[in-house]
Amino acid sequence: xxxxxxxxxxxxxxxxxxxxxxxxxxxxxxxxxxxxxxxxxxxxxxxxxxxxxxxxxxxxxxxxxxxxxxxxxxxxxxxxxxxxxxxxxxxxxxxxxxxxxxxxxxxxxxxxxxxxxxxxxxxxxxxxxxxxxxxxxxxxxxxxxxxxxxxxxxxxxxxxxxxxxxxxxxxxxxxxx
Amino acid sequence: xxxxxxxxxxxxxxxxxxxxxxxxxxxxxxxxxxxxxxxxxxxxxxxxxxxxxxxxxxxxxxxxxxxxxxxxxxxxxxxxxxxxxxxxxxxxxxxxxxxxxxxxxxxxxxxxxxxxxxxxxxxxxxxxxxxxxxxxx
Numbered sequence: 001x002x003x004x005x006x007x008x009x010x011x012x013x014x015x016x017x018x019x020x021x022x023x024x025x026x027x028x029x030x031x032x033x034x035x036x037x038x039x040x041x042x043x044x045x046x047x048x049x050x051x052x053x054x055x056x057x058x059x060x061x062x063x064x065x066x067x068x069x070x071x072x073x074x075x076x077x078x079x080x081x082x083x084x085x086x087x088x089x090x091x092x093x094x095x096x097x098x099x100x101x102x103x104x105x106x107x108x109x110x111x112x113x114x115x116x117x118x119x120x121x122x123x124x125x126x127x128x129x130x131x132x133x134x135x136x137x138x139x140x141x142x143x144x145x146x147x148x149x150x151x152x153x154x155x156x157x158x159x160x161x162x163x164x165x166x167x168x169x170x171x172x173x174x175x176x177x
Numbered sequence: 178x179x180x181x182x183x184x185x186x187x188x189x190x191x192x193x194x195x196x197x198x199x200x201x202x203x204x205x206x207x208x209x210x211x212x213x214x215x216x217x218x219x220x221x222x223x224x225x226x227x228x229x230x231x232x233x234x235x236x237x238x239x240x241x242x243x244x245x246x247x248x249x250x251x252x253x254x255x256x257x258x259x260x261x262x263x264x265x266x267x268x269x270x271x272x273x274x275x276x277x278x279x280x281x282x283x284x285x286x287x288x289x290x291x292x293x294x295x296x297x298x299x300x301x302x303x304x305x306x307x308x309x310x311x312x313x314x
Contacts, residue, residue, distance in 0.1 A: 077291075151260060
């Protein structure tokens with residue numbers, strides 16, 4: 001009887017402890033084994049949000065290095081096949097913001113991740129061309145990218161349902177049928 | 178004192194921005210484009226505007242493009258950008274924010290005319306375009 005009670009007590013204690021261990025967020029935020037680098041710092045910048053987000057989501061500056069942003073902002077009149085030109089003042093203002101928060105600005109862990117394995121001299125125009133992006137999406141088949149609800153790899157929010165809030169956690173991914 | 182200065186400058190900023198945002202509407206823009214084209218407002222044609230909207234042109238990559246390709250055949254309906262982002266309806270009847278900011282209107286004419294027509298639109302074309310959209314229900 002005594003042993004039985006003690007046994008129940010042990011099982012209960014182990015259960016409670018393991019429940020706690022798995023449900024509490026770890027203080028370092030590294031519970032997902034990915035360095036907690038799946039969420040972007042909250043950034044606000046009127047022109048970036050207004051202008052860049054009129055055709056696609058306002059891609060976070062941390063997704064590309066400064067040299068890339070200079071190329072992107074220097075060629076807005078031929079922006080991936082479309083004319084996205086801006087007045088010079090707005091253009092310079094957005095570029096300043098992008099450079100200050102770029103992948104190599106050292107202001108975000110996501111940026112550090114993007115820079116890992118990137119050639120110091122490379123300045124890709126597309127986020128989807130970075131090694132980081134390719135590695136992160138290597139399990140997504142070509143057929144998924146061309147689904148109508150996705151349309152393009154540029155459409156982050158098709159699967160990353162909280163992309164517009166800067167959240168790219170695996171938990172928030174739902175691939176549309 | 179500083180507080181008062183701050184308040185009055187805030188008020189002035191508020192006034193300035195109200196003026197900047199509320200100054201334009203479809204009718205004032207039509208008047209502006211008609212004047213630039215050297216025609217009376219009655220010289221703008223909704224019919225030509227509709228044609229401009231619907232006509233397909235060879236795009237940069239050979240694919241046919243038109244305004245309707247992204248804004249859909251019915252401009253009171255939302256459209257989609259090439260990367261699938263929602264475009265609010267273009268017709269003021271469905272979206273009263275349209276054609277209320279001259280700088281924004283100019284920005285999009287400049288971009289989209291070059292994409293669809295491979296050239297900028299004339300003042301007459303811009304006026305025709307707004308004439309059609311502002312009567313589209």
